[in-house]
Amino acid sequence: MYNTKKITEDLFWVGANDRRLSLFEGVYPVPIGVSYNSYLLMDEKTVLLDTADKSVSHQFMENVAHVLGDRDLDYLVINHMEPDHCAEIPCIMKKYPNVKVVCNAKIQTMITQFFDFEIPEEQLILVKEGDTLNTGKHNLTFVFAPMVHWPEVMVTYDTVDKILFSADAFGTFGSVDGNIFADEVDFEHRYMDEARRYYTNIVGKYGPQVQMLLKKAANLEIKMICPLHGFVWRKDFDKYIDKYMKWSTYTPEIQSVLIPYASIYGGTQNAAEILASKLADLGVKDIKVVDTSVVDTSFVVADAFKYSHIVFASATYNNGIFISMENLLHDIVNHNLQNRKIAIIENGSWAPASGKLMTELVSKLKNVEIIGNKVTLKSAMKENQVEELEALAKTIVETMEK
Numbered sequence: 001m002y003n004t005k006k007i008t009e010d011l012f013w014v015g016a017n018d019r020r021l022s023l024f025e026g027v028y029p030v031p032i033g034v035s036y037n038s039y040l041l042m043d044e045k046t047v048l049l050d051t052a053d054k055s056v057s058h059q060f061m062e063n064v065a066h067v068l069g070d071r072d073l074d075y076l077v078i079n080h081m082e083p084d085h086c087a088e089i090p091c092i093m094k095k096y097p098n099v100k101v102v103c104n105a106k107i108q109t110m111i112t113q114f115f116d117f118e119i120p121e122e123q124l125i126l127v128k129e130g131d132t133l134n135t136g137k138h139n140l141t142f143v144f145a146p147m148v149h150w151p152e153v154m155v156t157y158d159t160v161d162k163i164l165f166s167a168d169a170f171g172t173f174g175s176v177d178g179n180i181f182a183d184e185v186d187f188e189h190r191y192m193d194e195a196r197r198y199y200t201n202i203v204g205k206y207g208p209q210v211q212m213l214l215k216k217a218a219n220l221e222i223k224m225i226c227p228l229h230g231f232v233w234r235k236d237f238d239k240y241i242d243k244y245m246k247w248s249t250y251t252p253e254i255q256s257v258l259i260p261y262a263s264i265y266g267g268t269q270n271a272a273e274i275l276a277s278k279l280a281d282l283g284v285k286d287i288k289v290v291d292t293s294v295v296d297t298s299f300v301v302a303d304a305f306k307y308s309h310i311v312f313a314s315a316t317y318n319n320g321i322f323i324s325m326e327n328l329l330h331d332i333v334n335h336n337l338q339n340r341k342i343a344i345i346e347n348g349s350w351a352p353a354s355g356k357l358m359t360e361l362v363s364k365l366k367n368v369e370i371i372g373n374k375v376t377l378k379s380a381m382k383e384n385q386v387e388e389l390e391a392l393a394k395t396i397v398e399t400m401e402k
Contacts, residue, residue: 002066003059005180007224007232008161010042010137014063016056017175024173028201028298032194033175036060036084037228039165040067041158044136045074048099049156049165050228051088060088061095072096075125075133077140078103079167080153081110085228090115100125102133104144106152132159143216145169147209149202155213162223169213170240171229173198182231182240191230195240197302198229199247204305204335210248214241250338250367252308255400256286260300261313261345262293262325267380268347271389272313274381275345278393284400292324297331304332309341309371309396312358316348321357329361338366341399343392347377371399 005013019033036052038060046068052060064073073096078086089111093099102125103111112118125133133140139159146153148169156165172195179185187195203210225233225240233240246253257279263269269291276287288307290300304310314325321329342362346355355374362368372395375388 002062004063004067007039007180007226008163011161011163012040012042012067013180013232014038014040014048014060014067015176016052016059016063018053018055019175021055028173028197029296030173032173034173035176035229037176037226037230038064038085039226040064041135041138042067042071043138046071047075047077047135047140048073048092049077049226050079050085050167051076051092053084054087057088057091061091064092065095073099075099075135076101077133077156077165078107078111079156079165080150080228081107081114082150082168083114086111086114090117099123102127104128104142104152104154107154110152127154143213145209145213145216147206148213149206149209157220162221164217164220164222164225166225166227168202168228169210170225170233170237170244171195171198171227172231174230176231180232181235182233182237183235185231187231192243193302195230196243196247196306197298199244200302200305200335201298204247204301204337207248207250207336207338210244214244214248217241247305250305250336252339253306254286255308256288257284257309257311257396258300258303258307259287259289259311259313260292260303260325260328261289262315262322263291263313263347264315264317264322267377268313268315268345271345271347271375271377271381272311274386275311275313275389275393278390279396282393282397284397292328297324297328300328301331301335304337304340307340308400309343311343311345311392311396312362313345314347314354314358316346316352316354319351319353321354321361325354325358329358333361333364336366338368340365341369341371341396343372343374343396344370345375345377347379349379352376352378369399371395
């Protein structure tokens, strides 16, 4: 049966949730599920903004049919061609054969890549930056947002109701549990970590491109944001935009220390925990120590975007970095993290090498400062090395912004 939500007098959410998906995009755990948002505007002309993932096909198609009732679908606006949003294009076109598809040239090309058909010329409306579609009471303007996070992406702005249909921007992991609006839930405590993890892992690499979109959005009067994942924003979204400003400029949210460690038999873990205690003794709050062999990399990448200081601590393994730490470091480099202060702890029973290799990897990051002396363990912490960790803790505190 259908399950839709009314957003405004003539705008409806016709998306669906997937709570059984274990890995989003085959890599990111989604313990609280994910929503695939789609929106249907019931103006003089009817407009569907994006479709949904094939996993929710039945629910999505029922929702669209229910809201349309006995009306036909006039327009399908495609903002983003990732399959979790475009998979239902063939179903929509089959059920509503007269629908006109509104997209840009790159999206047109991607349609032929993903599907074995082309949009008939008489049903295709190709738009450029700033073009407008009138649907009766509403005017939809199209704003291009390349590499947020695919090259074809555009967003759609309703100039009448001041609604930004933001594609993947401003989305979050997590299902929509009845409450469609962000102000209906305790977003800060229940969803902000998942919003950060969504942004940093999906879009984090493309900070400059996100900045370009934010600059375009700053010229628009926005009263509501409708993303393709997560909640609709109608209040206090300036706070969320502020988060995007920080994340996209790689600005730490807090002055504190993240200590991801990779430990085989506990020696490196012990050093990480002692360092955390020394930092706490010096007054540092909100320290986070993470076992990279237990916690999925996507969570640690999100934390790396949050914290000002990171101490990477790893055992040496096969003359290299222990596997879980090496994976984390490559992921952090690939996501373009910047503007951090970093310290290194290495361990090796006969030939410690992880410190040098970790330093080489993090040195690829922009505006990163390696602070303090590298701490080297030989199997386990010794009493005479406590002073080294105390000195490192002191250096970290001295480099924090007050």
